Amino acid sequence: MGYKITAKADLSPIDYFVEVEAPHVAKAWKPGQFVVFIVHEKGERVPMSVYKAENGRIGMFIRKLGKTSLQLYYEYSVGDELWSFVGPLGKPIKVKNYGNVVFASDAVCGQAENYATLKAMKEAGNYTISIQSFENKANVYPEEFLAKPVADEHYITTDDGSVGIKGNYLDVVKELIEKDRVDIIFAGGKLGTLAKLAELTRPYGIPTITTVRQIMVDGTGMCGSCRILYGNEIKFACRDGPMFDAHKVDWADVLKRAERFKEQEQLAKERYLE
Ligand code: FES
Known part of the structure:
Protein backbone atom coordinates (compact mmCIF):
# COMPACT_ATOMS: atom_id res chain seq x y z
CA MET A 1 0.00 0.00 0.00
CA GLY A 2 1.29 3.45 -0.86
CA TYR A 3 0.66 6.83 0.71
CA LYS A 4 -1.86 8.86 -1.21
CA ILE A 5 -1.23 12.49 -2.15
CA THR A 6 -4.35 14.35 -1.03
CA ALA A 7 -3.42 17.92 -1.95
CA LYS A 8 -0.78 19.82 -3.89
CA ALA A 9 -0.29 23.54 -4.54
CA ASP A 10 2.29 26.06 -5.66
CA LEU A 11 3.69 28.25 -2.90
CA SER A 12 6.00 30.32 -5.11
CA PRO A 13 8.02 29.76 -8.30
CA ILE A 14 10.50 27.73 -6.22
CA ASP A 15 8.45 26.02 -3.48
CA TYR A 16 5.35 23.83 -3.40
CA PHE A 17 3.01 22.23 -0.88
CA VAL A 18 2.19 18.53 -0.74
CA GLU A 19 -0.18 16.75 1.62
CA VAL A 20 0.03 12.98 2.10
CA GLU A 21 -2.32 10.55 3.82
CA ALA A 22 -0.33 8.85 6.60
CA PRO A 23 -2.60 8.43 9.64
CA HIS A 24 -0.07 6.58 11.81
CA VAL A 25 2.52 9.35 11.31
CA ALA A 26 0.06 12.23 11.71
CA LYS A 27 -1.27 10.81 14.98
CA ALA A 28 2.16 10.40 16.57
CA TRP A 29 3.90 13.52 15.23
CA LYS A 30 4.92 16.34 17.58
CA PRO A 31 6.49 19.75 16.73
CA GLY A 32 10.22 19.49 16.04
CA GLN A 33 9.95 16.02 14.51
CA PHE A 34 10.33 15.24 10.81
CA VAL A 35 9.40 12.54 8.30
CA VAL A 36 11.26 10.61 5.60
CA PHE A 37 9.58 9.65 2.35
CA ILE A 38 10.57 7.71 -0.76
CA VAL A 39 8.71 8.66 -3.92
CA HIS A 40 9.09 5.37 -5.82
CA GLU A 41 10.72 1.96 -5.36
CA LYS A 42 14.08 3.08 -6.71
CA GLY A 43 13.96 6.53 -5.15
CA GLU A 44 16.16 8.12 -2.48
CA ARG A 45 15.11 8.76 1.10
CA VAL A 46 14.03 12.37 1.55
CA PRO A 47 13.88 13.89 5.05
CA MET A 48 11.27 16.62 5.35
CA SER A 49 9.91 19.05 7.94
CA VAL A 50 6.21 19.00 8.76
CA TYR A 51 3.91 21.97 8.23
CA LYS A 52 0.67 20.37 9.45
CA ALA A 53 -0.32 17.01 10.90
CA GLU A 54 -4.10 16.98 10.88
CA ASN A 55 -6.91 14.57 10.06
CA GLY A 56 -4.53 11.72 9.31
CA ARG A 57 -2.58 13.80 6.82
CA ILE A 58 0.89 15.32 6.80
CA GLY A 59 1.42 18.61 4.97
CA MET A 60 4.92 19.57 3.80
CA PHE A 61 6.62 22.48 2.03
CA ILE A 62 9.16 21.35 -0.57
CA ARG A 63 11.72 23.28 -2.64
CA LYS A 64 12.25 22.35 -6.29
CA LEU A 65 15.91 21.86 -5.59
CA GLY A 66 17.08 18.42 -6.66
CA LYS A 67 16.08 15.45 -8.77
CA THR A 68 13.53 13.94 -6.37
CA SER A 69 11.78 17.19 -5.50
CA LEU A 70 11.43 17.99 -9.20
CA GLN A 71 10.17 14.51 -9.99
CA LEU A 72 7.53 14.74 -7.25
CA TYR A 73 6.50 18.15 -8.52
CA TYR A 74 6.26 17.30 -12.21
CA GLU A 75 5.25 13.63 -12.24
CA TYR A 76 2.96 13.13 -9.23
CA SER A 77 -0.56 14.49 -8.80
CA VAL A 78 -3.33 14.34 -6.24
CA GLY A 79 -4.47 10.70 -6.03
CA ASP A 80 -1.01 9.26 -6.82
CA GLU A 81 0.85 7.41 -4.09
CA LEU A 82 4.29 7.72 -2.51
CA TRP A 83 6.08 4.41 -2.09
CA SER A 84 7.19 4.91 1.52
CA PHE A 85 6.42 7.40 4.29
CA VAL A 86 8.14 6.99 7.66
CA GLY A 87 7.92 8.96 10.88
CA PRO A 88 7.77 10.76 13.08
CA LEU A 89 11.56 10.87 13.47
CA GLY A 90 13.78 12.97 15.71
CA LYS A 91 13.07 14.59 19.04
CA PRO A 92 10.11 16.85 19.72
CA ILE A 93 10.79 20.33 21.10
CA LYS A 94 9.62 21.20 24.60
CA VAL A 95 6.23 22.89 24.31
CA LYS A 96 5.35 24.92 27.42
CA ASN A 97 4.57 28.47 28.45
CA TYR A 98 7.78 30.48 27.97
CA GLY A 99 6.13 33.91 27.59
FE1 FES B 1 22.27 8.49 9.49
FE2 FES B 1 21.50 10.55 10.98
S1 FES B 1 20.97 10.12 8.95
S2 FES B 1 22.90 8.98 11.47
Missing part, protein backbone atom coordinates in the same frame (compact mmCIF):
# COMPACT_ATOMS: atom_id res chain seq x y z
CA ASN A 100 7.09 35.61 24.31
CA VAL A 101 8.06 32.99 21.74
CA VAL A 102 9.60 34.00 18.41
CA PHE A 103 9.97 31.77 15.35
CA ALA A 104 12.15 33.07 12.51
CA SER A 105 12.57 31.37 9.13
CA ASP A 106 14.10 32.13 5.74
CA ALA A 107 13.83 28.93 3.70
CA VAL A 108 11.29 26.30 2.82
CA CYS A 109 11.62 23.84 5.75
CA GLY A 110 11.85 26.71 8.21
CA GLN A 111 8.62 28.21 6.88
CA ALA A 112 6.85 24.90 7.60
CA GLU A 113 8.37 24.66 11.07
CA ASN A 114 7.41 28.28 11.76
CA TYR A 115 3.70 27.48 11.47
CA ALA A 116 3.92 24.08 13.19
CA THR A 117 5.91 25.33 16.18
CA LEU A 118 3.95 28.51 16.80
CA LYS A 119 0.64 26.67 16.56
CA ALA A 120 1.69 24.45 19.46
CA MET A 121 3.24 27.36 21.38
CA LYS A 122 0.09 29.45 21.02
CA GLU A 123 -2.03 26.56 22.28
CA ALA A 124 0.34 26.37 25.28
CA GLY A 125 -0.53 29.99 26.16
CA ASN A 126 2.50 31.81 24.74
CA TYR A 127 2.48 35.17 22.96
CA THR A 128 3.71 34.16 19.51
CA ILE A 129 5.78 36.28 17.12
CA SER A 130 6.45 34.96 13.63
CA ILE A 131 9.07 36.37 11.26
CA GLN A 132 9.08 34.92 7.75
CA SER A 133 11.82 36.01 5.36
CA PHE A 134 11.74 35.63 1.57
CA GLU A 135 14.05 36.78 -1.22
CA ASN A 136 11.45 38.93 -3.00
CA LYS A 137 7.73 39.47 -3.60
CA ALA A 138 7.41 36.58 -6.07
CA ASN A 139 8.70 34.10 -3.49
CA VAL A 140 6.32 35.15 -0.68
CA TYR A 141 3.81 32.35 0.01
CA PRO A 142 0.07 32.84 -0.47
CA GLU A 143 -1.63 34.20 2.65
CA GLU A 144 -3.20 30.83 3.59
CA PHE A 145 0.23 29.18 3.85
CA LEU A 146 1.87 31.82 6.04
CA ALA A 147 2.11 31.47 9.82
CA LYS A 148 -0.29 34.40 10.35
CA PRO A 149 -3.18 32.39 11.87
CA VAL A 150 -0.95 31.08 14.68
CA ALA A 151 0.98 34.30 15.31
CA ASP A 152 -0.10 37.12 17.61
CA GLU A 153 2.38 39.26 15.70
CA HIS A 154 3.52 38.50 12.15
CA TYR A 155 6.37 40.03 10.12
CA ILE A 156 7.43 39.45 6.53
CA THR A 157 10.83 40.55 5.30
CA THR A 158 12.22 40.50 1.77
CA ASP A 159 15.82 40.99 0.68
CA ASP A 160 14.81 43.71 -1.77
CA GLY A 161 12.05 45.30 0.34
CA SER A 162 9.37 44.52 -2.29
CA VAL A 163 7.07 43.24 0.49
CA GLY A 164 7.24 43.91 4.23
CA ILE A 165 10.46 44.98 5.89
CA LYS A 166 13.63 45.24 3.78
CA GLY A 167 16.33 42.87 5.02
CA ASN A 168 16.02 39.53 6.76
CA TYR A 169 14.74 38.18 10.04
CA LEU A 170 17.96 39.06 11.88
CA ASP A 171 17.01 42.75 11.62
CA VAL A 172 13.61 42.16 13.21
CA VAL A 173 15.03 39.87 15.90
CA LYS A 174 17.57 42.55 16.82
CA GLU A 175 14.83 45.12 17.30
CA LEU A 176 12.71 42.75 19.38
CA ILE A 177 15.71 41.95 21.60
CA GLU A 178 16.43 45.66 22.09
CA LYS A 179 12.83 46.09 23.27
CA ASP A 180 13.28 43.11 25.61
CA ARG A 181 10.49 41.18 23.91
CA VAL A 182 12.10 37.75 23.37
CA ASP A 183 11.95 35.01 26.03
CA ILE A 184 12.96 32.23 23.66
CA ILE A 185 13.60 32.07 19.94
CA PHE A 186 13.22 29.15 17.55
CA ALA A 187 14.44 29.30 13.96
CA GLY A 188 14.83 27.22 10.83
CA GLY A 189 16.05 27.72 7.29
CA LYS A 190 19.40 28.70 5.79
CA LEU A 191 22.31 27.44 7.88
CA GLY A 192 24.34 30.62 7.34
CA THR A 193 21.60 32.80 8.85
CA LEU A 194 21.11 30.39 11.75
CA ALA A 195 24.83 30.66 12.55
CA LYS A 196 24.49 34.47 12.59
CA LEU A 197 21.38 34.25 14.78
CA ALA A 198 23.32 32.18 17.32
CA GLU A 199 25.92 34.96 17.53
CA LEU A 200 23.25 37.65 17.76
CA THR A 201 21.43 36.12 20.74
CA ARG A 202 24.48 34.69 22.56
CA PRO A 203 25.52 37.89 24.40
CA TYR A 204 21.96 38.31 25.70
CA GLY A 205 21.70 34.72 26.92
CA ILE A 206 18.40 34.26 25.06
CA PRO A 207 17.59 30.55 24.61
CA THR A 208 17.92 29.90 20.86
CA ILE A 209 16.73 26.61 19.41
CA THR A 210 17.35 26.04 15.72
CA THR A 211 17.05 23.28 13.18
CA VAL A 212 20.43 21.90 12.17
CA ARG A 213 19.98 20.38 8.76
CA GLN A 214 22.59 17.89 7.66
CA ILE A 215 22.67 15.32 4.90
CA MET A 216 20.74 12.31 6.14
CA VAL A 217 20.81 8.75 4.88
CA ASP A 218 18.97 6.37 7.23
CA GLY A 219 17.44 9.03 9.48
CA THR A 220 17.69 6.83 12.56
CA GLY A 221 21.20 7.42 13.94
CA MET A 222 22.86 4.43 12.26
CA CYS A 223 24.92 5.81 9.35
CA GLY A 224 26.65 8.82 10.93
CA SER A 225 26.03 11.07 7.92
CA CYS A 226 24.24 13.78 9.90
CA ARG A 227 26.71 14.04 12.77
CA ILE A 228 27.33 17.44 14.29
CA LEU A 229 29.79 18.76 16.86
CA TYR A 230 27.80 19.96 19.84
CA GLY A 231 29.62 21.31 22.89
CA ASN A 232 32.17 18.60 23.58
CA GLU A 233 29.96 15.88 22.15
CA ILE A 234 29.04 14.34 18.84
CA LYS A 235 25.32 14.35 18.12
CA PHE A 236 23.22 13.11 15.23
CA ALA A 237 20.77 15.58 13.73
CA CYS A 238 18.28 12.83 12.90
CA ARG A 239 18.23 11.11 16.29
CA ASP A 240 19.20 13.84 18.79
CA GLY A 241 17.68 16.76 16.84
CA PRO A 242 16.96 18.13 14.36
CA MET A 243 16.42 21.12 16.70
CA PHE A 244 19.34 22.00 18.95
CA ASP A 245 20.55 24.72 21.30
CA ALA A 246 22.20 26.96 18.69
CA HIS A 247 24.75 28.27 21.19
CA LYS A 248 26.31 24.81 21.54
CA VAL A 249 26.50 23.98 17.82
CA ASP A 250 29.85 24.17 15.98
CA TRP A 251 28.49 26.14 13.04
CA ALA A 252 31.74 26.24 11.04
CA ASP A 253 31.74 22.43 10.96
CA VAL A 254 28.01 22.27 10.15
CA LEU A 255 28.41 24.67 7.22
CA LYS A 256 31.36 22.74 5.83
CA ARG A 257 29.69 19.32 6.07
CA ALA A 258 26.47 20.55 4.47
CA GLU A 259 28.38 21.19 1.22
CA ARG A 260 29.71 17.63 0.89
CA PHE A 261 27.51 16.38 -1.94
CA LYS A 262 26.74 19.66 -3.72
CA GLU A 263 28.43 18.53 -6.95
CA GLN A 264 26.70 15.12 -7.09
CA GLU A 265 23.32 16.73 -6.30
CA GLN A 266 23.75 19.25 -9.09
CA LEU A 267 24.71 16.49 -11.52
CA ALA A 268 21.65 14.37 -10.66
CA LYS A 269 19.42 17.42 -11.12
CA GLU A 270 20.94 18.29 -14.50
CA ARG A 271 20.55 14.68 -15.72
CA TYR A 272 16.89 14.69 -14.68
CA LEU A 273 16.21 17.96 -16.49
CA GLU A 274 17.95 16.87 -19.71
Whole structure:
Protein backbone atom coordinates (compact mmCIF):
# COMPACT_ATOMS: atom_id res chain seq x y z
CA MET A 1 0.00 0.00 0.00
CA GLY A 2 1.29 3.45 -0.86
CA TYR A 3 0.66 6.83 0.71
CA LYS A 4 -1.86 8.86 -1.21
CA ILE A 5 -1.23 12.49 -2.15
CA THR A 6 -4.35 14.35 -1.03
CA ALA A 7 -3.42 17.92 -1.95
CA LYS A 8 -0.78 19.82 -3.89
CA ALA A 9 -0.29 23.54 -4.54
CA ASP A 10 2.29 26.06 -5.66
CA LEU A 11 3.69 28.25 -2.90
CA SER A 12 6.00 30.32 -5.11
CA PRO A 13 8.02 29.76 -8.30
CA ILE A 14 10.50 27.73 -6.22
CA ASP A 15 8.45 26.02 -3.48
CA TYR A 16 5.35 23.83 -3.40
CA PHE A 17 3.01 22.23 -0.88
CA VAL A 18 2.19 18.53 -0.74
CA GLU A 19 -0.18 16.75 1.62
CA VAL A 20 0.03 12.98 2.10
CA GLU A 21 -2.32 10.55 3.82
CA ALA A 22 -0.33 8.85 6.60
CA PRO A 23 -2.60 8.43 9.64
CA HIS A 24 -0.07 6.58 11.81
CA VAL A 25 2.52 9.35 11.31
CA ALA A 26 0.06 12.23 11.71
CA LYS A 27 -1.27 10.81 14.98
CA ALA A 28 2.16 10.40 16.57
CA TRP A 29 3.90 13.52 15.23
CA LYS A 30 4.92 16.34 17.58
CA PRO A 31 6.49 19.75 16.73
CA GLY A 32 10.22 19.49 16.04
CA GLN A 33 9.95 16.02 14.51
CA PHE A 34 10.33 15.24 10.81
CA VAL A 35 9.40 12.54 8.30
CA VAL A 36 11.26 10.61 5.60
CA PHE A 37 9.58 9.65 2.35
CA ILE A 38 10.57 7.71 -0.76
CA VAL A 39 8.71 8.66 -3.92
CA HIS A 40 9.09 5.37 -5.82
CA GLU A 41 10.72 1.96 -5.36
CA LYS A 42 14.08 3.08 -6.71
CA GLY A 43 13.96 6.53 -5.15
CA GLU A 44 16.16 8.12 -2.48
CA ARG A 45 15.11 8.76 1.10
CA VAL A 46 14.03 12.37 1.55
CA PRO A 47 13.88 13.89 5.05
CA MET A 48 11.27 16.62 5.35
CA SER A 49 9.91 19.05 7.94
CA VAL A 50 6.21 19.00 8.76
CA TYR A 51 3.91 21.97 8.23
CA LYS A 52 0.67 20.37 9.45
CA ALA A 53 -0.32 17.01 10.90
CA GLU A 54 -4.10 16.98 10.88
CA ASN A 55 -6.91 14.57 10.06
CA GLY A 56 -4.53 11.72 9.31
CA ARG A 57 -2.58 13.80 6.82
CA ILE A 58 0.89 15.32 6.80
CA GLY A 59 1.42 18.61 4.97
CA MET A 60 4.92 19.57 3.80
CA PHE A 61 6.62 22.48 2.03
CA ILE A 62 9.16 21.35 -0.57
CA ARG A 63 11.72 23.28 -2.64
CA LYS A 64 12.25 22.35 -6.29
CA LEU A 65 15.91 21.86 -5.59
CA GLY A 66 17.08 18.42 -6.66
CA LYS A 67 16.08 15.45 -8.77
CA THR A 68 13.53 13.94 -6.37
CA SER A 69 11.78 17.19 -5.50
CA LEU A 70 11.43 17.99 -9.20
CA GLN A 71 10.17 14.51 -9.99
CA LEU A 72 7.53 14.74 -7.25
CA TYR A 73 6.50 18.15 -8.52
CA TYR A 74 6.26 17.30 -12.21
CA GLU A 75 5.25 13.63 -12.24
CA TYR A 76 2.96 13.13 -9.23
CA SER A 77 -0.56 14.49 -8.80
CA VAL A 78 -3.33 14.34 -6.24
CA GLY A 79 -4.47 10.70 -6.03
CA ASP A 80 -1.01 9.26 -6.82
CA GLU A 81 0.85 7.41 -4.09
CA LEU A 82 4.29 7.72 -2.51
CA TRP A 83 6.08 4.41 -2.09
CA SER A 84 7.19 4.91 1.52
CA PHE A 85 6.42 7.40 4.29
CA VAL A 86 8.14 6.99 7.66
CA GLY A 87 7.92 8.96 10.88
CA PRO A 88 7.77 10.76 13.08
CA LEU A 89 11.56 10.87 13.47
CA GLY A 90 13.78 12.97 15.71
CA LYS A 91 13.07 14.59 19.04
CA PRO A 92 10.11 16.85 19.72
CA ILE A 93 10.79 20.33 21.10
CA LYS A 94 9.62 21.20 24.60
CA VAL A 95 6.23 22.89 24.31
CA LYS A 96 5.35 24.92 27.42
CA ASN A 97 4.57 28.47 28.45
CA TYR A 98 7.78 30.48 27.97
CA GLY A 99 6.13 33.91 27.59
CA ASN A 100 7.09 35.61 24.31
CA VAL A 101 8.06 32.99 21.74
CA VAL A 102 9.60 34.00 18.41
CA PHE A 103 9.97 31.77 15.35
CA ALA A 104 12.15 33.07 12.51
CA SER A 105 12.57 31.37 9.13
CA ASP A 106 14.10 32.13 5.74
CA ALA A 107 13.83 28.93 3.70
CA VAL A 108 11.29 26.30 2.82
CA CYS A 109 11.62 23.84 5.75
CA GLY A 110 11.85 26.71 8.21
CA GLN A 111 8.62 28.21 6.88
CA ALA A 112 6.85 24.90 7.60
CA GLU A 113 8.37 24.66 11.07
CA ASN A 114 7.41 28.28 11.76
CA TYR A 115 3.70 27.48 11.47
CA ALA A 116 3.92 24.08 13.19
CA THR A 117 5.91 25.33 16.18
CA LEU A 118 3.95 28.51 16.80
CA LYS A 119 0.64 26.67 16.56
CA ALA A 120 1.69 24.45 19.46
CA MET A 121 3.24 27.36 21.38
CA LYS A 122 0.09 29.45 21.02
CA GLU A 123 -2.03 26.56 22.28
CA ALA A 124 0.34 26.37 25.28
CA GLY A 125 -0.53 29.99 26.16
CA ASN A 126 2.50 31.81 24.74
CA TYR A 127 2.48 35.17 22.96
CA THR A 128 3.71 34.16 19.51
CA ILE A 129 5.78 36.28 17.12
CA SER A 130 6.45 34.96 13.63
CA ILE A 131 9.07 36.37 11.26
CA GLN A 132 9.08 34.92 7.75
CA SER A 133 11.82 36.01 5.36
CA PHE A 134 11.74 35.63 1.57
CA GLU A 135 14.05 36.78 -1.22
CA ASN A 136 11.45 38.93 -3.00
CA LYS A 137 7.73 39.47 -3.60
CA ALA A 138 7.41 36.58 -6.07
CA ASN A 139 8.70 34.10 -3.49
CA VAL A 140 6.32 35.15 -0.68
CA TYR A 141 3.81 32.35 0.01
CA PRO A 142 0.07 32.84 -0.47
CA GLU A 143 -1.63 34.20 2.65
CA GLU A 144 -3.20 30.83 3.59
CA PHE A 145 0.23 29.18 3.85
CA LEU A 146 1.87 31.82 6.04
CA ALA A 147 2.11 31.47 9.82
CA LYS A 148 -0.29 34.40 10.35
CA PRO A 149 -3.18 32.39 11.87
CA VAL A 150 -0.95 31.08 14.68
CA ALA A 151 0.98 34.30 15.31
CA ASP A 152 -0.10 37.12 17.61
CA GLU A 153 2.38 39.26 15.70
CA HIS A 154 3.52 38.50 12.15
CA TYR A 155 6.37 40.03 10.12
CA ILE A 156 7.43 39.45 6.53
CA THR A 157 10.83 40.55 5.30
CA THR A 158 12.22 40.50 1.77
CA ASP A 159 15.82 40.99 0.68
CA ASP A 160 14.81 43.71 -1.77
CA GLY A 161 12.05 45.30 0.34
CA SER A 162 9.37 44.52 -2.29
CA VAL A 163 7.07 43.24 0.49
CA GLY A 164 7.24 43.91 4.23
CA ILE A 165 10.46 44.98 5.89
CA LYS A 166 13.63 45.24 3.78
CA GLY A 167 16.33 42.87 5.02
CA ASN A 168 16.02 39.53 6.76
CA TYR A 169 14.74 38.18 10.04
CA LEU A 170 17.96 39.06 11.88
CA ASP A 171 17.01 42.75 11.62
CA VAL A 172 13.61 42.16 13.21
CA VAL A 173 15.03 39.87 15.90
CA LYS A 174 17.57 42.55 16.82
CA GLU A 175 14.83 45.12 17.30
CA LEU A 176 12.71 42.75 19.38
CA ILE A 177 15.71 41.95 21.60
CA GLU A 178 16.43 45.66 22.09
CA LYS A 179 12.83 46.09 23.27
CA ASP A 180 13.28 43.11 25.61
CA ARG A 181 10.49 41.18 23.91
CA VAL A 182 12.10 37.75 23.37
CA ASP A 183 11.95 35.01 26.03
CA ILE A 184 12.96 32.23 23.66
CA ILE A 185 13.60 32.07 19.94
CA PHE A 186 13.22 29.15 17.55
CA ALA A 187 14.44 29.30 13.96
CA GLY A 188 14.83 27.22 10.83
CA GLY A 189 16.05 27.72 7.29
CA LYS A 190 19.40 28.70 5.79
CA LEU A 191 22.31 27.44 7.88
CA GLY A 192 24.34 30.62 7.34
CA THR A 193 21.60 32.80 8.85
CA LEU A 194 21.11 30.39 11.75
CA ALA A 195 24.83 30.66 12.55
CA LYS A 196 24.49 34.47 12.59
CA LEU A 197 21.38 34.25 14.78
CA ALA A 198 23.32 32.18 17.32
CA GLU A 199 25.92 34.96 17.53
CA LEU A 200 23.25 37.65 17.76
CA THR A 201 21.43 36.12 20.74
CA ARG A 202 24.48 34.69 22.56
CA PRO A 203 25.52 37.89 24.40
CA TYR A 204 21.96 38.31 25.70
CA GLY A 205 21.70 34.72 26.92
CA ILE A 206 18.40 34.26 25.06
CA PRO A 207 17.59 30.55 24.61
CA THR A 208 17.92 29.90 20.86
CA ILE A 209 16.73 26.61 19.41
CA THR A 210 17.35 26.04 15.72
CA THR A 211 17.05 23.28 13.18
CA VAL A 212 20.43 21.90 12.17
CA ARG A 213 19.98 20.38 8.76
CA GLN A 214 22.59 17.89 7.66
CA ILE A 215 22.67 15.32 4.90
CA MET A 216 20.74 12.31 6.14
CA VAL A 217 20.81 8.75 4.88
CA ASP A 218 18.97 6.37 7.23
CA GLY A 219 17.44 9.03 9.48
CA THR A 220 17.69 6.83 12.56
CA GLY A 221 21.20 7.42 13.94
CA MET A 222 22.86 4.43 12.26
CA CYS A 223 24.92 5.81 9.35
CA GLY A 224 26.65 8.82 10.93
CA SER A 225 26.03 11.07 7.92
CA CYS A 226 24.24 13.78 9.90
CA ARG A 227 26.71 14.04 12.77
CA ILE A 228 27.33 17.44 14.29
CA LEU A 229 29.79 18.76 16.86
CA TYR A 230 27.80 19.96 19.84
CA GLY A 231 29.62 21.31 22.89
CA ASN A 232 32.17 18.60 23.58
CA GLU A 233 29.96 15.88 22.15
CA ILE A 234 29.04 14.34 18.84
CA LYS A 235 25.32 14.35 18.12
CA PHE A 236 23.22 13.11 15.23
CA ALA A 237 20.77 15.58 13.73
CA CYS A 238 18.28 12.83 12.90
CA ARG A 239 18.23 11.11 16.29
CA ASP A 240 19.20 13.84 18.79
CA GLY A 241 17.68 16.76 16.84
CA PRO A 242 16.96 18.13 14.36
CA MET A 243 16.42 21.12 16.70
CA PHE A 244 19.34 22.00 18.95
CA ASP A 245 20.55 24.72 21.30
CA ALA A 246 22.20 26.96 18.69
CA HIS A 247 24.75 28.27 21.19
CA LYS A 248 26.31 24.81 21.54
CA VAL A 249 26.50 23.98 17.82
CA ASP A 250 29.85 24.17 15.98
CA TRP A 251 28.49 26.14 13.04
CA ALA A 252 31.74 26.24 11.04
CA ASP A 253 31.74 22.43 10.96
CA VAL A 254 28.01 22.27 10.15
CA LEU A 255 28.41 24.67 7.22
CA LYS A 256 31.36 22.74 5.83
CA ARG A 257 29.69 19.32 6.07
CA ALA A 258 26.47 20.55 4.47
CA GLU A 259 28.38 21.19 1.22
CA ARG A 260 29.71 17.63 0.89
CA PHE A 261 27.51 16.38 -1.94
CA LYS A 262 26.74 19.66 -3.72
CA GLU A 263 28.43 18.53 -6.95
CA GLN A 264 26.70 15.12 -7.09
CA GLU A 265 23.32 16.73 -6.30
CA GLN A 266 23.75 19.25 -9.09
CA LEU A 267 24.71 16.49 -11.52
CA ALA A 268 21.65 14.37 -10.66
CA LYS A 269 19.42 17.42 -11.12
CA GLU A 270 20.94 18.29 -14.50
CA ARG A 271 20.55 14.68 -15.72
CA TYR A 272 16.89 14.69 -14.68
CA LEU A 273 16.21 17.96 -16.49
CA GLU A 274 17.95 16.87 -19.71
FE1 FES B 1 22.27 8.49 9.49
FE2 FES B 1 21.50 10.55 10.98
S1 FES B 1 20.97 10.12 8.95
S2 FES B 1 22.90 8.98 11.47
